Amino acid sequence: MSSLTAPLAPISTCAVAVDTALLTIRDGRLRLLLIEPEPSALRGWWALPGRRVRDDESLDDTAHRSLSELAGITAPDAHLEQLRTYGDPSRDPRGRVVSVAYLALTPFADDPVDPGRARLFDVDELGAPGGPQLAYDHERIVTDALERARAKLEYTSLATAFVPEEFTLADLRRVYEAVWGVPLDPANFRRKVVSTPGFVVESDKTASPGPGGGRPAKVYRRGSATHLHPAMLRP
Amino acid sequence: MSSLTAPLAPISTCAVAVDTALLTIRDGRLRLLLIEPEPSALRGWWALPGRRVRDDESLDDTAHRSLSELAGITAPDAHLEQLRTYGDPSRDPRGRVVSVAYLALTPFADDPVDPGRARLFDVDELGAPGGPQLAYDHERIVTDALERARAKLEYTSLATAFVPEEFTLADLRRVYEAVWGVPLDPANFRRKVVSTPGFVVESDKTASPGPGGGRPAKVYRRGSATHLHPAMLRP
DNA sequence: GCCGTTACGGTCGGGCTGACCAGAACCGGC
DNA sequence: GCCGGTTCTGGTCAGCCCGACCGTAACGGC
Numbered sequence: 001m002s003s004l005t006a007p008l009a010p011i012s013t014c015a016v017a018v019d020t021a022l023l024t025i026r027d028g029r030l031r032l033l034l035i036e037p038e039p040s041a042l043r044g045w046w047a048l049p050g051r052r053v054r055d056d057e058s059l060d061d062t063a064h065r066s067l068s069e070l071a072g073i074t075a076p077d078a079h080l081e082q083l084r085t086y087g088d089p090s091r092d093p094r095g096r097v098v099s100v101a102y103l104a105l106t107p108f109a110d111d112p113v114d115p116g117r118a119r120l121f122d123v124d125e126l127g128a129p130g131g132p133q134l135a136y137d138h139e140r141i142v143t144d145a146l147e148r149a150r151a152k153l154e155y156t157s158l159a160t161a162f163v164p165e166e167f168t169l170a171d172l173r174r175v176y177e178a179v180w181g182v183p184l185d186p187a188n189f190r191r192k193v194v195s196t197p198g199f200v201v202e203s204d205k206t207a208s209p210g211p212g213g214g215r216p217a218k219v220y221r222r223g224s225a226t227h228l229h230p231a232m233l234r235p
Numbered sequence: 236m237s238s239l240t241a242p243l244a245p246i247s248t249c250a251v252a253v254d255t256a257l258l259t260i261r262d263g264r265l266r267l268l269l270i271e272p273e274p275s276a277l278r279g280w281w282a283l284p285g286r287r288v289r290d291d292e293s294l295d296d297t298a299h300r301s302l303s304e305l306a307g308i309t310a311p312d313a314h315l316e317q318l319r320t321y322g323d324p325s326r327d328p329r330g331r332v333v334s335v336a337y338l339a340l341t342p343f344a345d346d347p348v349d350p351g352r353a354r355l356f357d358v359d360e361l362g363a364p365g366g367p368q369l370a371y372d373h374e375r376i377v378t379d380a381l382e383r384a385r386a387k388l389e390y391t392s393l394a395t396a397f398v399p400e401e402f403t404l405a406d407l408r409r410v411y412e413a414v415w416g417v418p419l420d421p422a423n424f425r426r427k428v429v430s431t432p433g434f435v436v437e438s439d440k441t442a443s444p445g446p447g448g449g450r451p452a453k454v455y456r457r458g459s460a461t462h463l464h465p466a467m468l469r470p
Numbered sequence: 471g472c473c474g475t476t477a478c479g480g481t482c483g484g485g486c487t488g489a490c491c492a493g494a495a496c497c498g499g500c
Numbered sequence: 501g502c503c504g505g506t507t508c509t510g511g512t513c514a515g516c517c518c519g520a521c522c523g524t525a526a527c528g529g530c
Contacts, residue, residue: 015248212497
Protein backbone atom coordinates (compact mmCIF):
# COMPACT_ATOMS: atom_id res chain seq x y z
CA MET A 1 0.00 0.00 0.00
CA SER A 2 2.80 2.48 0.89
CA SER A 3 6.52 2.30 0.11
CA LEU A 4 9.18 2.79 2.75
CA THR A 5 10.23 6.08 1.31
CA ALA A 6 6.76 7.59 1.31
CA PRO A 7 6.07 10.28 3.88
CA LEU A 8 4.55 8.97 7.08
CA ALA A 9 1.80 11.52 7.30
CA PRO A 10 -1.00 10.37 5.04
CA ILE A 11 -1.86 12.71 2.23
CA SER A 12 -5.00 14.54 3.30
CA THR A 13 -6.00 15.91 -0.03
CA CYS A 14 -7.74 14.09 -2.80
CA ALA A 15 -9.59 14.63 -6.00
CA VAL A 16 -13.19 15.79 -5.57
CA ALA A 17 -15.70 15.28 -8.33
CA VAL A 18 -19.42 15.81 -8.85
CA ASP A 19 -21.53 13.18 -10.61
CA THR A 20 -25.07 14.13 -11.57
CA ALA A 21 -28.00 11.79 -12.05
CA LEU A 22 -30.43 13.70 -14.25
CA LEU A 23 -33.93 12.29 -14.43
CA THR A 24 -36.67 13.39 -16.78
CA ILE A 25 -39.80 11.94 -18.32
CA ARG A 26 -40.21 11.20 -22.02
CA ASP A 27 -43.30 9.52 -23.48
CA GLY A 28 -44.60 8.77 -20.04
CA ARG A 29 -41.50 6.87 -18.94
CA LEU A 30 -38.80 7.84 -16.46
CA ARG A 31 -35.43 8.34 -18.09
CA LEU A 32 -31.84 8.84 -16.96
CA LEU A 33 -29.10 10.78 -18.71
CA LEU A 34 -25.90 8.80 -19.28
CA ILE A 35 -22.61 9.61 -20.99
CA GLU A 36 -20.38 7.27 -22.93
CA PRO A 37 -16.89 7.90 -21.53
CA GLU A 38 -13.85 8.43 -23.72
CA PRO A 39 -14.22 5.88 -26.51
CA SER A 40 -10.63 4.74 -26.06
CA ALA A 41 -11.17 3.60 -22.50
CA LEU A 42 -14.38 1.88 -21.56
CA ARG A 43 -16.09 0.76 -24.76
CA GLY A 44 -19.76 0.11 -24.27
CA TRP A 45 -19.83 1.35 -20.68
CA TRP A 46 -21.89 4.29 -19.61
CA ALA A 47 -21.43 6.74 -16.76
CA LEU A 48 -23.13 9.63 -15.06
CA PRO A 49 -21.98 13.05 -16.26
CA GLY A 50 -19.22 14.08 -13.88
CA ARG A 51 -16.59 16.77 -13.58
CA ARG A 52 -13.82 17.59 -11.15
CA VAL A 53 -14.49 20.43 -8.73
CA ARG A 54 -12.52 23.57 -9.50
CA ASP A 55 -10.99 25.32 -6.56
CA ASP A 56 -13.08 28.47 -6.94
CA GLU A 57 -16.32 26.68 -7.65
CA SER A 58 -19.16 25.57 -5.42
CA LEU A 59 -20.41 22.01 -5.65
CA ASP A 60 -23.69 23.19 -7.14
CA ASP A 61 -21.78 25.05 -9.83
CA THR A 62 -19.85 21.90 -10.68
CA ALA A 63 -23.09 19.99 -11.03
CA HIS A 64 -24.45 22.58 -13.43
CA ARG A 65 -21.19 22.53 -15.37
CA SER A 66 -21.23 18.75 -15.67
CA LEU A 67 -24.63 18.91 -17.35
CA SER A 68 -23.65 21.85 -19.51
CA GLU A 69 -20.28 20.58 -20.75
CA LEU A 70 -21.20 16.92 -21.19
CA ALA A 71 -24.78 17.08 -22.37
CA GLY A 72 -25.39 20.66 -23.47
CA ILE A 73 -28.07 21.08 -20.85
CA THR A 74 -28.25 24.61 -19.47
CA ALA A 75 -31.46 24.57 -17.52
CA PRO A 76 -31.27 27.24 -14.84
CA ASP A 77 -34.74 26.31 -13.59
CA ALA A 78 -33.98 22.61 -13.27
CA HIS A 79 -34.28 21.16 -9.82
CA LEU A 80 -30.86 20.29 -8.41
CA GLU A 81 -30.19 18.77 -5.03
CA GLN A 82 -27.34 16.97 -3.41
CA LEU A 83 -27.80 13.24 -3.14
CA ARG A 84 -24.88 11.71 -1.24
CA THR A 85 -21.11 11.54 -1.28
CA TYR A 86 -19.31 8.39 -2.30
CA GLY A 87 -15.76 8.13 -1.02
CA ASP A 88 -14.73 4.53 -0.81
CA PRO A 89 -10.96 4.36 -1.35
CA SER A 90 -11.33 1.74 -4.08
CA ARG A 91 -14.37 3.08 -5.89
CA ASP A 92 -12.31 4.42 -8.81
CA PRO A 93 -9.45 2.26 -10.13
CA ARG A 94 -7.60 5.36 -11.35
CA GLY A 95 -7.07 6.65 -7.81
CA ARG A 96 -8.80 8.11 -4.80
CA VAL A 97 -11.73 10.21 -5.92
CA VAL A 98 -14.36 11.50 -3.55
CA SER A 99 -17.50 12.05 -5.56
CA VAL A 100 -20.42 14.23 -4.53
CA ALA A 101 -23.49 12.90 -6.31
CA TYR A 102 -26.34 15.20 -7.33
CA LEU A 103 -29.91 14.54 -8.35
CA ALA A 104 -31.27 16.73 -11.15
CA LEU A 105 -34.82 16.84 -12.48
CA THR A 106 -35.99 18.62 -15.64
CA PRO A 107 -39.44 19.02 -17.18
CA PHE A 108 -40.27 16.75 -20.08
CA ALA A 109 -40.88 19.73 -22.29
CA ASP A 110 -37.22 20.73 -22.21
CA ASP A 111 -35.35 20.67 -25.48
CA PRO A 112 -33.91 17.23 -26.15
CA VAL A 113 -30.39 18.51 -26.83
CA ASP A 114 -28.07 15.55 -26.37
CA PRO A 115 -24.93 16.38 -28.30
CA GLY A 116 -21.89 14.14 -28.44
CA ARG A 117 -22.01 11.01 -26.35
CA ALA A 118 -25.05 11.73 -24.15
CA ARG A 119 -28.23 9.64 -24.25
CA LEU A 120 -31.44 9.25 -22.29
CA PHE A 121 -32.16 5.71 -21.11
CA ASP A 122 -35.39 4.28 -19.85
CA VAL A 123 -34.70 3.43 -16.21
CA ASP A 124 -36.32 0.03 -16.69
CA GLU A 125 -33.57 -0.87 -19.17
CA LEU A 126 -30.81 -0.35 -16.61
CA GLY A 127 -30.89 -3.66 -14.79
CA ALA A 128 -32.28 -5.58 -17.75
CA PRO A 129 -30.17 -7.60 -20.21
CA GLY A 130 -29.22 -5.56 -23.24
CA GLY A 131 -29.28 -2.38 -21.20
CA PRO A 132 -26.30 -0.11 -20.62
CA GLN A 133 -23.52 -1.25 -18.29
CA LEU A 134 -22.67 1.36 -15.67
CA ALA A 135 -19.03 2.14 -14.88
CA TYR A 136 -17.43 2.52 -11.43
CA ASP A 137 -20.03 2.56 -8.63
CA HIS A 138 -22.53 4.50 -10.70
CA GLU A 139 -25.13 1.75 -10.52
CA ARG A 140 -25.22 2.27 -6.77
CA ILE A 141 -25.56 6.03 -7.26
CA VAL A 142 -28.41 5.55 -9.71
CA THR A 143 -30.18 3.22 -7.29
CA ASP A 144 -29.90 5.81 -4.54
CA ALA A 145 -31.06 8.57 -6.88
CA LEU A 146 -34.15 6.64 -7.94
CA GLU A 147 -35.05 5.79 -4.37
CA ARG A 148 -34.58 9.44 -3.35
CA ALA A 149 -36.83 10.65 -6.15
CA ARG A 150 -39.51 8.05 -5.38
CA ALA A 151 -39.48 8.89 -1.69
CA LYS A 152 -39.47 12.66 -2.09
CA LEU A 153 -42.47 12.53 -4.40
CA GLU A 154 -44.42 11.37 -1.37
CA TYR A 155 -43.88 14.22 1.02
CA THR A 156 -42.65 17.12 -1.13
CA SER A 157 -43.89 18.91 -4.22
CA LEU A 158 -40.94 17.55 -6.19
CA ALA A 159 -43.21 16.13 -8.86
CA THR A 160 -43.81 19.63 -10.19
CA ALA A 161 -40.12 19.73 -11.19
CA PHE A 162 -40.91 17.17 -13.89
CA VAL A 163 -43.67 19.18 -15.56
CA PRO A 164 -43.50 22.50 -17.42
CA GLU A 165 -44.77 25.70 -15.87
CA GLU A 166 -48.33 25.03 -16.98
CA PHE A 167 -49.65 21.52 -16.70
CA THR A 168 -52.78 19.49 -16.21
CA LEU A 169 -53.49 17.14 -13.36
CA ALA A 170 -53.16 14.27 -15.82
CA ASP A 171 -49.61 15.45 -16.56
CA LEU A 172 -48.83 15.45 -12.86
CA ARG A 173 -50.43 12.07 -12.36
CA ARG A 174 -48.36 10.59 -15.18
CA VAL A 175 -45.25 11.85 -13.36
CA TYR A 176 -46.18 9.88 -10.27
CA GLU A 177 -47.06 6.85 -12.36
CA ALA A 178 -43.77 6.97 -14.26
CA VAL A 179 -41.56 7.46 -11.19
CA TRP A 180 -43.38 4.96 -8.99
CA GLY A 181 -44.19 2.53 -11.77
CA VAL A 182 -47.78 2.00 -10.66
CA PRO A 183 -51.10 3.23 -12.11
CA LEU A 184 -53.10 5.68 -10.01
CA ASP A 185 -56.82 6.36 -9.90
CA PRO A 186 -57.39 9.67 -11.71
CA ALA A 187 -60.30 10.77 -9.55
CA ASN A 188 -58.65 10.02 -6.22
CA PHE A 189 -55.39 11.56 -7.37
CA ARG A 190 -57.22 14.71 -8.33
CA ARG A 191 -59.02 14.94 -4.99
CA LYS A 192 -55.78 14.52 -3.11
CA VAL A 193 -53.78 17.08 -5.08
CA VAL A 194 -56.35 19.85 -5.00
CA SER A 195 -57.02 19.32 -1.29
CA THR A 196 -53.34 19.58 -0.35
CA PRO A 197 -52.81 23.27 0.42
CA GLY A 198 -50.23 25.00 -1.73
CA PHE A 199 -49.44 22.07 -4.00
CA VAL A 200 -50.97 23.48 -7.20
CA VAL A 201 -52.93 26.59 -8.10
CA GLU A 202 -55.66 26.61 -10.71
CA SER A 203 -55.36 28.91 -13.70
CA ASP A 204 -58.23 30.04 -15.89
CA LYS A 205 -56.98 28.23 -18.97
CA THR A 206 -57.95 24.87 -20.32
CA ALA A 207 -55.70 22.53 -22.24
CA SER A 208 -56.64 21.11 -25.62
CA PRO A 209 -57.49 17.42 -25.54
CA GLY A 210 -55.04 14.81 -26.71
CA PRO A 211 -55.22 12.91 -30.01
CA GLY A 212 -57.75 10.46 -28.60
CA GLY A 213 -60.21 13.18 -27.74
CA GLY A 214 -61.73 13.62 -24.31
CA ARG A 215 -62.86 16.50 -22.22
CA PRO A 216 -60.32 19.37 -22.02
CA ALA A 217 -58.49 19.59 -18.69
CA LYS A 218 -57.95 22.66 -16.56
CA VAL A 219 -54.45 24.10 -16.49
CA TYR A 220 -52.60 24.41 -13.19
CA ARG A 221 -49.35 25.98 -12.03
CA ARG A 222 -46.98 25.14 -9.20
CA GLY A 223 -48.08 26.20 -5.75
CA SER A 224 -45.91 27.72 -3.06
CA ALA A 225 -45.72 24.65 -0.82
CA THR A 226 -42.54 22.60 -0.74
CA HIS A 227 -43.65 20.00 1.78
CA LEU A 228 -47.00 18.26 1.41
CA HIS A 229 -49.41 17.91 4.33
CA PRO A 230 -50.76 15.34 4.23
CA ALA A 231 -48.31 13.33 2.16
CA MET A 232 -49.03 11.54 -1.14
CA LEU A 233 -48.26 8.02 0.00
CA ARG A 234 -47.38 5.27 -2.43
CA PRO A 235 -50.12 2.65 -2.75
CA MET B 236 -13.68 35.04 -16.16
CA SER B 237 -10.03 33.89 -16.45
CA SER B 238 -6.87 35.96 -16.65
CA LEU B 239 -4.50 35.51 -19.53
CA THR B 240 -1.58 34.51 -17.36
CA ALA B 241 -3.36 32.09 -15.07
CA PRO B 242 -2.87 28.40 -15.76
CA LEU B 243 -5.68 27.03 -17.83
CA ALA B 244 -6.17 23.86 -15.84
CA PRO B 245 -7.49 24.70 -12.38
CA ILE B 246 -6.23 22.68 -9.43
CA SER B 247 -8.67 19.84 -8.98
CA THR B 248 -7.69 18.57 -5.60
CA CYS B 249 -8.68 19.84 -2.18
CA ALA B 250 -8.79 18.91 1.46
CA VAL B 251 -11.62 16.59 2.42
CA ALA B 252 -12.83 16.39 6.00
CA VAL B 253 -15.63 14.67 7.92
CA ASP B 254 -17.63 16.54 10.57
CA THR B 255 -19.95 14.53 12.77
CA ALA B 256 -23.06 15.77 14.55
CA LEU B 257 -23.61 13.30 17.39
CA LEU B 258 -27.02 13.45 19.04
CA THR B 259 -28.07 11.68 22.19
CA ILE B 260 -30.60 12.10 24.94
CA ARG B 261 -29.74 12.90 28.55
CA ASP B 262 -32.35 13.54 31.23
CA GLY B 263 -35.09 13.55 28.64
CA ARG B 264 -33.51 16.31 26.56
CA LEU B 265 -31.87 16.13 23.13
CA ARG B 266 -28.16 16.93 23.27
CA LEU B 267 -25.39 17.58 20.78
CA LEU B 268 -21.70 16.81 21.14
CA LEU B 269 -19.41 19.79 20.54
CA ILE B 270 -15.65 20.26 20.74
CA GLU B 271 -13.76 23.35 21.80
CA PRO B 272 -11.11 23.86 19.12
CA GLU B 273 -7.48 24.52 19.89
CA PRO B 274 -7.54 27.00 22.79
CA SER B 275 -5.06 29.25 21.03
CA ALA B 276 -7.30 29.85 18.08
CA LEU B 277 -11.00 30.36 18.60
CA ARG B 278 -11.59 31.04 22.28
CA GLY B 279 -15.14 30.38 23.34
CA TRP B 280 -16.18 28.95 19.99
CA TRP B 281 -17.36 25.40 19.58
CA ALA B 282 -17.26 23.07 16.62
CA LEU B 283 -18.43 19.65 15.53
CA PRO B 284 -15.82 16.92 15.92
CA GLY B 285 -14.06 16.71 12.56
CA ARG B 286 -11.02 15.05 11.04
CA ARG B 287 -9.36 15.04 7.67
CA VAL B 288 -9.93 11.99 5.50
CA ARG B 289 -6.87 9.76 5.21
CA ASP B 290 -6.14 8.40 1.78
CA ASP B 291 -6.71 4.78 2.74
CA GLU B 292 -9.80 5.43 4.81
CA SER B 293 -13.48 5.33 3.97
CA LEU B 294 -15.65 8.29 4.93
CA ASP B 295 -17.48 6.18 7.50
CA ASP B 296 -14.15 5.28 9.09
CA THR B 297 -13.24 8.94 9.31
CA ALA B 298 -16.51 9.67 11.07
CA HIS B 299 -15.85 6.93 13.61
CA ARG B 300 -12.31 8.23 14.10
CA SER B 301 -13.51 11.79 14.65
CA LEU B 302 -15.69 10.60 17.52
CA SER B 303 -13.01 8.34 18.92
CA GLU B 304 -10.07 10.75 18.80
CA LEU B 305 -11.89 13.90 19.82
CA ALA B 306 -14.45 12.63 22.33
CA GLY B 307 -13.32 9.14 23.32
CA ILE B 308 -16.52 7.65 21.95
CA THR B 309 -16.03 4.19 20.52
CA ALA B 310 -19.57 3.00 20.01
CA PRO B 311 -19.56 0.36 17.29
CA ASP B 312 -23.32 -0.03 17.56
CA ALA B 313 -24.04 3.68 17.25
CA HIS B 314 -26.16 4.69 14.29
CA LEU B 315 -24.09 6.56 11.72
CA GLU B 316 -25.36 7.99 8.47
CA GLN B 317 -24.16 10.52 5.99
CA LEU B 318 -25.93 13.85 6.19
CA ARG B 319 -24.69 16.13 3.42
CA THR B 320 -21.50 17.57 1.98
CA TYR B 321 -20.63 21.21 2.43
CA GLY B 322 -18.20 22.55 -0.14
CA ASP B 323 -18.61 26.27 -0.47
CA PRO B 324 -15.24 27.75 -1.49
CA SER B 325 -15.35 30.27 1.36
CA ARG B 326 -16.78 28.12 4.13
CA ASP B 327 -13.41 27.75 5.90
CA PRO B 328 -11.19 30.85 6.14
CA ARG B 329 -8.08 28.64 6.28
CA GLY B 330 -8.61 27.39 2.75
CA ARG B 331 -10.77 25.22 0.56
CA VAL B 332 -12.13 22.32 2.59
CA VAL B 333 -14.88 20.05 1.38
CA SER B 334 -16.56 18.62 4.43
CA VAL B 335 -18.73 15.52 4.48
CA ALA B 336 -21.10 15.84 7.44
CA TYR B 337 -22.36 12.79 9.32
CA LEU B 338 -25.23 12.28 11.71
CA ALA B 339 -24.54 9.96 14.66
CA LEU B 340 -27.02 8.76 17.27
CA THR B 341 -26.16 6.91 20.47
CA PRO B 342 -28.38 5.48 23.23
CA PHE B 343 -28.70 7.54 26.38
CA ALA B 344 -27.32 4.66 28.43
CA ASP B 345 -23.89 4.98 26.83
CA ASP B 346 -21.01 5.87 29.12
CA PRO B 347 -20.67 9.65 29.42
CA VAL B 348 -16.97 9.68 28.53
CA ASP B 349 -16.18 13.22 27.42
CA PRO B 350 -12.46 13.65 27.85
CA GLY B 351 -10.55 16.76 26.92
CA ARG B 352 -12.52 19.54 25.30
CA ALA B 353 -15.76 17.69 24.44
CA ARG B 354 -19.14 18.57 25.94
CA LEU B 355 -22.78 17.72 25.45
CA PHE B 356 -25.06 20.73 24.93
CA ASP B 357 -28.81 20.87 25.15
CA VAL B 358 -29.95 21.64 21.61
CA ASP B 359 -32.28 24.33 22.95
CA GLU B 360 -29.24 26.28 24.19
CA LEU B 361 -27.74 26.53 20.72
CA GLY B 362 -29.62 29.47 19.34
CA ALA B 363 -30.28 31.01 22.74
CA PRO B 364 -28.19 33.81 24.32
CA GLY B 365 -25.47 32.41 26.56
CA GLY B 366 -25.27 29.27 24.48
CA PRO B 367 -22.21 28.11 22.57
CA GLN B 368 -21.13 29.95 19.44
CA LEU B 369 -20.56 27.62 16.52
CA ALA B 370 -17.52 28.05 14.27
CA TYR B 371 -17.41 27.99 10.47
CA ASP B 372 -20.72 26.89 8.94
CA HIS B 373 -21.37 24.37 11.67
CA GLU B 374 -24.59 26.05 12.74
CA ARG B 375 -25.97 25.28 9.31
CA ILE B 376 -24.81 21.66 9.60
CA VAL B 377 -26.44 21.33 13.02
CA THR B 378 -29.69 22.74 11.68
CA ASP B 379 -29.66 20.21 8.87
CA ALA B 380 -28.80 17.39 11.27
CA LEU B 381 -31.68 18.24 13.59
CA GLU B 382 -34.13 18.46 10.74
CA ARG B 383 -32.92 15.14 9.35
CA ALA B 384 -33.32 13.45 12.72
CA ARG B 385 -36.78 14.92 13.27
CA ALA B 386 -37.94 13.89 9.81
CA LYS B 387 -36.51 10.37 9.90
CA LEU B 388 -38.22 9.65 13.21
CA GLU B 389 -41.46 9.88 11.29
CA TYR B 390 -40.98 7.23 8.68
CA THR B 391 -38.12 5.06 9.95
CA SER B 392 -37.35 3.17 13.13
CA LEU B 393 -34.51 5.58 13.87
CA ALA B 394 -35.87 6.33 17.34
CA THR B 395 -34.67 2.95 18.53
CA ALA B 396 -31.09 4.15 17.97
CA PHE B 397 -31.57 6.50 20.93
CA VAL B 398 -32.59 3.79 23.42
CA PRO B 399 -30.58 0.85 24.82
CA GLU B 400 -31.21 -2.68 23.64
CA GLU B 401 -34.03 -3.17 26.14
CA PHE B 402 -36.47 -0.35 26.66
CA THR B 403 -40.02 0.48 27.61
CA LEU B 404 -42.53 2.26 25.43
CA ALA B 405 -42.23 5.23 27.77
CA ASP B 406 -38.51 5.37 26.94
CA LEU B 407 -39.31 5.36 23.25
CA ARG B 408 -42.00 7.97 23.69
CA ARG B 409 -39.61 10.25 25.54
CA VAL B 410 -37.26 9.99 22.56
CA TYR B 411 -39.94 11.31 20.24
CA GLU B 412 -40.87 14.01 22.72
CA ALA B 413 -37.26 15.13 23.15
CA VAL B 414 -36.43 15.20 19.45
CA TRP B 415 -39.69 16.78 18.32
CA GLY B 416 -40.08 19.00 21.37
CA VAL B 417 -43.78 18.21 21.79
CA PRO B 418 -45.63 16.04 24.35
CA LEU B 419 -47.36 12.93 23.04
CA ASP B 420 -50.35 11.06 24.36
CA PRO B 421 -49.03 7.86 26.00
CA ALA B 422 -52.02 5.71 25.10
CA ASN B 423 -52.17 6.73 21.45
CA PHE B 424 -48.39 6.45 21.11
CA ARG B 425 -48.54 2.94 22.48
CA ARG B 426 -51.33 1.89 20.12
CA LYS B 427 -49.43 3.25 17.13
CA VAL B 428 -46.08 1.63 17.98
CA VAL B 429 -47.39 -1.85 18.71
CA SER B 430 -49.62 -1.82 15.64
CA THR B 431 -46.75 -0.88 13.30
CA PRO B 432 -45.38 -4.22 12.10
CA GLY B 433 -41.73 -4.85 12.93
CA PHE B 434 -41.15 -1.66 14.90
CA VAL B 435 -40.69 -3.27 18.34
CA VAL B 436 -40.98 -6.80 19.70
CA GLU B 437 -42.27 -7.54 23.17
CA SER B 438 -40.05 -9.39 25.62
CA ASP B 439 -41.25 -11.29 28.66
CA LYS B 440 -39.54 -8.95 31.11
CA THR B 441 -40.97 -6.01 33.00
CA ALA B 442 -39.08 -2.92 34.04
CA SER B 443 -38.98 -1.66 37.59
CA PRO B 444 -41.01 1.50 38.13
CA GLY B 445 -39.35 4.87 38.41
CA PRO B 446 -38.81 6.84 41.63
CA GLY B 447 -42.35 8.16 41.56
CA GLY B 448 -43.85 4.71 41.56
CA GLY B 449 -46.35 3.52 39.02
CA ARG B 450 -47.19 0.26 37.35
CA PRO B 451 -44.16 -1.56 35.92
CA ALA B 452 -43.87 -1.39 32.15
CA LYS B 453 -43.24 -4.22 29.73
CA VAL B 454 -39.79 -4.39 28.17
CA TYR B 455 -39.42 -4.27 24.40
CA ARG B 456 -36.55 -4.75 21.93
CA ARG B 457 -35.92 -3.35 18.47
CA GLY B 458 -37.89 -4.97 15.67
CA SER B 459 -36.59 -5.84 12.24
CA ALA B 460 -38.33 -3.06 10.33
CA THR B 461 -36.34 -0.06 9.15
CA HIS B 462 -39.16 1.83 7.47
CA LEU B 463 -42.45 2.36 9.26
CA HIS B 464 -45.79 1.65 7.57
CA PRO B 465 -47.76 3.63 8.36
CA ALA B 466 -45.51 6.49 9.45
CA MET B 467 -45.42 8.17 12.87
CA LEU B 468 -46.40 11.64 11.79
CA ARG B 469 -45.61 14.70 13.85
CA PRO B 470 -48.70 16.26 15.43
C1' DG C 471 -55.64 0.91 53.64
C1' DC C 472 -55.34 5.21 51.04
C1' DC C 473 -53.35 8.00 47.51
C1' DG C 474 -50.53 9.50 43.77
C1' DT C 475 -48.36 7.86 39.72
C1' DT C 476 -47.65 5.21 35.72
C1' DA C 477 -48.99 1.49 32.42
C1' DC C 478 -52.46 -0.54 29.67
C1' DG C 479 -56.76 -1.30 27.13
C1' DG C 480 -60.87 0.37 25.16
C1' DT C 481 -64.48 3.76 23.13
C1' DC C 482 -66.11 7.43 20.17
C1' DG C 483 -66.26 10.87 16.49
C1' DG C 484 -63.87 13.02 12.68
C1' DG C 485 -60.84 12.87 8.78
C1' DC C 486 -58.55 10.64 5.11
C1' DT C 487 -58.40 6.82 1.60
C1' DG C 488 -59.47 3.42 -1.93
C1' DA C 489 -63.05 1.56 -4.84
C1' DC C 490 -66.55 2.79 -7.55
C1' DC C 491 -70.14 5.38 -10.19
C1' DA C 492 -72.30 9.21 -12.99
C1' DG C 493 -72.27 13.20 -15.61
C1' DA C 494 -69.69 16.71 -18.57
C1' DA C 495 -67.06 17.81 -22.54
C1' DC C 496 -64.49 16.79 -26.49
C1' DC C 497 -63.21 13.97 -31.01
C1' DG C 498 -63.98 11.04 -34.90
C1' DG C 499 -66.84 8.37 -37.85
C1' DC C 500 -71.27 7.63 -39.94
C1' DG D 501 -76.69 15.76 -36.42
C1' DC D 502 -76.09 11.50 -33.98
C1' DC D 503 -73.41 8.09 -31.57
C1' DG D 504 -69.72 5.64 -29.42
C1' DG D 505 -65.17 6.21 -27.37
C1' DT D 506 -62.21 8.83 -24.39
C1' DT D 507 -60.93 11.91 -20.81
C1' DC D 508 -61.96 15.09 -17.15
C1' DT D 509 -64.56 16.20 -13.02
C1' DG D 510 -67.43 15.59 -9.06
C1' DG D 511 -69.76 12.60 -5.92
C1' DT D 512 -70.91 8.48 -2.78
C1' DC D 513 -69.83 4.89 0.44
C1' DA D 514 -67.40 1.76 3.48
C1' DG D 515 -63.17 1.11 5.92
C1' DC D 516 -59.05 2.55 8.30
C1' DC D 517 -56.40 5.68 11.04
C1' DC D 518 -56.04 9.19 14.47
C1' DG D 519 -56.74 12.42 18.39
C1' DA D 520 -59.29 13.01 22.62
C1' DC D 521 -60.83 10.80 26.40
C1' DC D 522 -62.11 7.38 30.14
C1' DG D 523 -61.57 3.41 33.19
C1' DT D 524 -58.86 -0.20 35.16
C1' DA D 525 -54.44 -2.44 36.63
C1' DA D 526 -50.28 -2.38 39.24
C1' DC D 527 -46.76 -0.37 41.66
C1' DG D 528 -44.41 2.81 45.83
C1' DG D 529 -44.95 5.80 49.76
C1' DC D 530 -47.43 7.30 53.79
